[in-house]
Amino acid sequence: METQExxxxxxxxxxxxxxxxxxxxxxxxxxxxxxxxxxxxxGIGCLGGVCGACATVYRMEGDFRLRNALAxxxxxAEGMSFSMLDSYPIQRAHYDVAALTDPKEELFTFYPxxxxxxxxxxxxxxxxxxxxxxxxxxxxxxGDFKAVxxxxxxxxxxxxxxxxxxxxxxxHEIALYARRAYGAKELPFPPNLRHRLDEIHGGAFSGExxxxxxxxxEELKKECEVKS
Amino acid sequence: xxxxxxxxxxxxxxxxxxxxxxxxxxxxxxxxxxxYPDYRPEGKATLKVGANKGMVVPxxxxxxxxxRSRIPAPRxxxxxxxxxxxxxxxxxxGAGITAAxxxxxxxxSVLLATKLRVGDSNTVMAEGGIQAALGEGDSPVxxxxxxxxxxxxxxxPALLSVLVxxxxxxxxxxxxxxxxxxxxxxxxxxxxxxxxxxxxRLISAKDYTGLELVRVLKEDLMNAPVEILEFSPAVExxxxxxxxxxGAVLYDLDSRKNVYVKAKTVILSTGGAGRxxxxxxxxxxxxxxxxxGLTMAYRMGLxxxxxxxxxxxxxxVIFPSEMAGMLITEAVRGAGARMYNRHGRRFVNELxxxxxxxxxxxxxxxxxxxxxxxxxxxGVFLDLVAIDRDSGEGTVAKRFPNIVKLMNRHHVDxxxxxxxxxxxxxxxxxxxxxxxxxxTSVAGxxxxxxxxxxxxxxxxxxxxxxxxxxxxxxxxxxxAVALSRDRPAFSWKESTLSHIDxxxxxxxxxxxxxxxxxxxxxxxxxxxxxx
Numbered sequence: 001m002e003t004q005e006x007x008x009x010x011x012x013x014x015x016x017x018x019x020x021x022x023x024x025x026x027x028x029x030x031x032x033x034x035x036x037x038x039x040x041x042x043g044i045g046c047l048g049g050v051c052g053a054c055a056t057v058y059r060m061e062g063d064f065r066l067r068n069a070l071a072x073x074x075x076x077a078e079g080m081s082f083s084m085l086d087s088y089p090i091q092r093a094h095y096d097v098a099a100l101t102d103p104k105e106e107l108f109t110f111y112p113x114x115x116x117x118x119x120x121x122x123x124x125x126x127x128x129x130x131x132x133x134x135x136x137x138x139x140x141x142x143g144d145f146k147a148v149x150x151x152x153x154x155x156x157x158x159x160x161x162x163x164x165x166x167x168x169x170x171x172h173e174i175a176l177y178a179r180r181a182y183g184a185k186e187l188p189f190p191p192n193l194r195h196r197l198d199e200i201h202g203g204a205f206s207g208e209x210x211x212x213x214x215x216x217x218e219e220l221k222k223e224c225e226v227k228s
Numbered sequence: 229x230x231x232x233x234x235x236x237x238x239x240x241x242x243x244x245x246x247x248x249x250x251x252x253x254x255x256x257x258x259x260x261x262x263x264y265p266d267y268r269p270e271g272k273a274t275l276k277v278g279a280n281k282g283m284v285v286p287x288x289x290x291x292x293x294x295x296r297s298r299i300p301a302p303r304x305x306x307x308x309x310x311x312x313x314x315x316x317x318x319x320x321x322g323a324g325i326t327a328a329x330x331x332x333x334x335x336x337s338v339l340l341a342t343k344l345r346v347g348d349s350n351t352v353m354a355e356g357g358i359q360a361a362l363g364e365g366d367s368p369v370x371x372x373x374x375x376x377x378x379x380x381x382x383x384x385p386a387l388l389s390v391l392v393x394x395x396x397x398x399x400x401x402x403x404x405x406x407x408x409x410x411x412x413x414x415x416x417x418x419x420x421x422x423x424x425x426x427x428x429r430l431i432s433a434k435d436y437t438g439l440e441l442v443r444v445l446k447e448d449l450m451n452a453p454v455e456i457l458e459f460s461p462a463v464e465x466x467x468x469x470x471x472x473x474x475g476a477v478l479y480d481l482d483s484r485k486n487v488y489v490k491a492k493t494v495i496l497s498t499g500g501a502g503r504x505x506x507x508x509x510x511x512x513x514x515x516x517x518x519x520x521g522l523t524m525a526y527r528m529g530l531x532x533x534x535x536x537x538x539x540x541x542x543x544x545v546i547f548p549s550e551m552a553g554m555l556i557t558e559a560v561r562g563a564g565a566r567m568y569n570r571h572g573r574r575f576v577n578e579l580x581x582x583x584x585x586x587x588x589x590x591x592x593x594x595x596x597x598x599x600x601x602x603x604x605x606x607g608v609f610l611d612l613v614a615i616d617r618d619s620g621e622g623t624v625a626k627r628f629p630n631i632v633k634l635m636n637r638h639h640v641d642x643x644x645x646x647x648x649x650x651x652x653x654x655x656x657x658x659x660x661x662x663x664x665x666x667x668t669s670v671a672g673x674x675x676x677x678x679x680x681x682x683x684x685x686x687x688x689x690x691x692x693x694x695x696x697x698x699x700x701x702x703x704x705x706x707x708a709v710a711l712s713r714d715r716p717a718f719s720w721k722e723s724t725l726s727h728i729d730x731x732x733x734x735x736x737x738x739x740x741x742x743x744x745x746x747x748x749x750x751x752x753x754x755x756x757x758x759x
Contacts, residue, residue, distance in 0.1 A: 034756065045515060053344070154633065156439065181406065182408070183405075190417045192362045192412075192419075197400060199367075212372055217381065226377050
């Protein structure tokens with residue numbers, strides 16, 4: 001719950017940006033920051049796990065492993081230390097999807113580093129969405145953009161994969177390129193959309209829409225069967 | 229936390245799948261007037277100042293409309309603006325991005341300013357889809373009729389006609405930019421059914437529709453000749469000598485300094501109001517949805533249409549409590565999900581319009597048939613298990629992967645357990661009055677998206693808001709291009725903030741103690757008050 005309540009339940013000990021606090025059990029990382037008085041502006045967006053603003057790095061006490069998560073989606077736990085990674089620097093390709101002529105080859109023009117994957121799998125292990133990122137990068141390299149689309153549809157562009165990549169590429173940007181090229185260049189144009197556009201351009205509906213627009217409010221309500 | 233969830237789910241009743249009671253038109257009206265928050269008298273205020281003086285609106289909305297500026301009096305502008313552009317787009321959600329892209333294509337100088345990052349908006353969170361009348365036996369005319377009926381006949385027919393007629397062309401644009409909508413066996417766009425529609429008309433990208441749209445269009449914007457200022461919300465509009473709009477004051481959240489923009493045309497696309505938590509409701513909206521555009525425009529004298537009308541989406545998660553407000557898309561009900569009260573009985577046809585379904589849930593909870601959570605909140609069960617049973621094992625996972633992923637993180641597997649839901653504040657049905665060319669009553673000021681009003685009447689149908697962003701985002705851009713080309717040159721020296729002075733002096737007649745809240749509020753403050 002984002003609204004502030006006086007929580008009286010059990011508390012857990014956490015460390016936020018290196019400082020120790022006690023916060024209510026059951027809070028998300030973002031809620032823990034609010035509870036401790038942080039004004040969170042960088043690193044917050046939808047609070048619903050889809051905008052990718054709240055990438056966070058954390059460790060649990062007694063465990064050497066470095067973990068990552070989305071702060072709005074992850075509950076705090078006893079002994080957790082975390083810091084937000086508000087924005088991870090990336091290099092983005094400058095291209096117009098409509099102007100691509102050989103998208104599979106052009107991948108290596110825009111993202112030559114994509115061919116340097118060393119198969120360490122760190123990107124896949126870090127992904128908070130559970131995407132097989134390493135596989136997606138290889139599929140992109142082999143030109144199987146449909147597979148990239150299927151593998152990466154849930155990508156929230158948080159950039160955590162970039163933070164771990166030993167080849168220093170930006171897998172989420174490579175996947176975005178592959179998905180767009182697949183949608184714009186490989187998939188045939190939808191026939192039902194083509195058909196309807198032809199009808200619209202032929203003026204099939206303009207007369208009827210004009211007539212509806214011209215009715216009095218009462219006539220229009222009657223015509224459209226407005227019930228209440 | 230898993231134990232709390234497990235123990236809660238031990239109390240789930242067995243579900244009786246018999247049909248829910250059908251509603252006559254009279255019963256539907258009575259249900260709405262008795263339980264829908266728009267029609268309830270509590271928590272409301274009568275506006276005393278401004279273009280909508282005399283109207284009754286939610287108290288929280290009145291607070292931000294009848295508010296004092298973040299810029300203290302005496303107000304003056306610097307000798308020179310920090311930016312001087314043809315077109316200023318305020319807001320970086322779907323409408324703003326679309327407007328900026330189409331304006332930049334016409335070679336005008338465009339500055340887009342937004343509160344958080346580009347794309348941080350309600351658009352990115354949209355799960356369900358976009359309405360586009362593509363099916364056999366469907367047409368833009370049927371789309372018009374359904375929307376007008378769903379909006380209780382309060383929709384502006386001129387806006388609605390544009391929406392339905394231009395919708396498919398905007399879908400063509402989206403497809404051409406590489407957006408991956410779900411396809412049917414023939415390679416056409418898959419059409420799904422939403423509440424209140426007579427035909428399947430929703431196109432979607434699984435339940436990531438908004439995310440897919442924003443990822444792609446944001447990349448296009450970053451690659452377009454548009455200047456972008458992130459973390460720079462607008463806090464005031466600027467008036468010209470003739471009462472027109474000639475720019476805006478932005479507030480840089482990092483340097484905490486005001487930034488002054490002179491613009492020949494301003495497109496306001498600041499979105500909705502969910503984070504005002506009207507009536508204490510949880511919200512599905514993003515962190516910055518505080519109706520800043522309404523505040524700024526109201527001060528400048530612009531009238532709002534249906535400012536009293538909000539959409540409470542029927543199915544927001546209410547348990548586990550850390551997820552409160554998160555939306556479960558209406559598409560699950562279109563796919564066959566059912567709702568049950570604490571006795572395991574269905575209580576409303578799940579495909580009624582959103583306001584009717586929300587009212588029915590509120591009624592069940594108010595009359596003791598709601599399910600109580602460990603923290604004392606109430607809700608009803610939304611059962612997706614039936615979808616897999618009706619349409620085959622794996623359907624939920626395939627069509628709603630986001631819901632499955634998010635709920636599983638909190639120990640609720642929606643293919644096995646029903647989700648406890650309660651209405652969540654979702655959408656501002658009304659907004660700034662505008663015409664079919666996105667123009668407002670103030671010259672030089674255009675609007676697009678959720679901040680605008682009139683299109684949806686007093687109840688929006690699913691999928692029409694995403695469509696609106698593209699149709700009217702583009703229209704606003706084309707109008708802005710023409711306006712900025714034709715507008716005679718004017719001097720920055722003529723610019724003022726005098727409309728704020730005038731508005732505040734009106735306010736002071738009612739509250740000489742000056743105890744007005746300050747707005748735009750920019751963000752809700754969830755920090756512990758006694759910290």
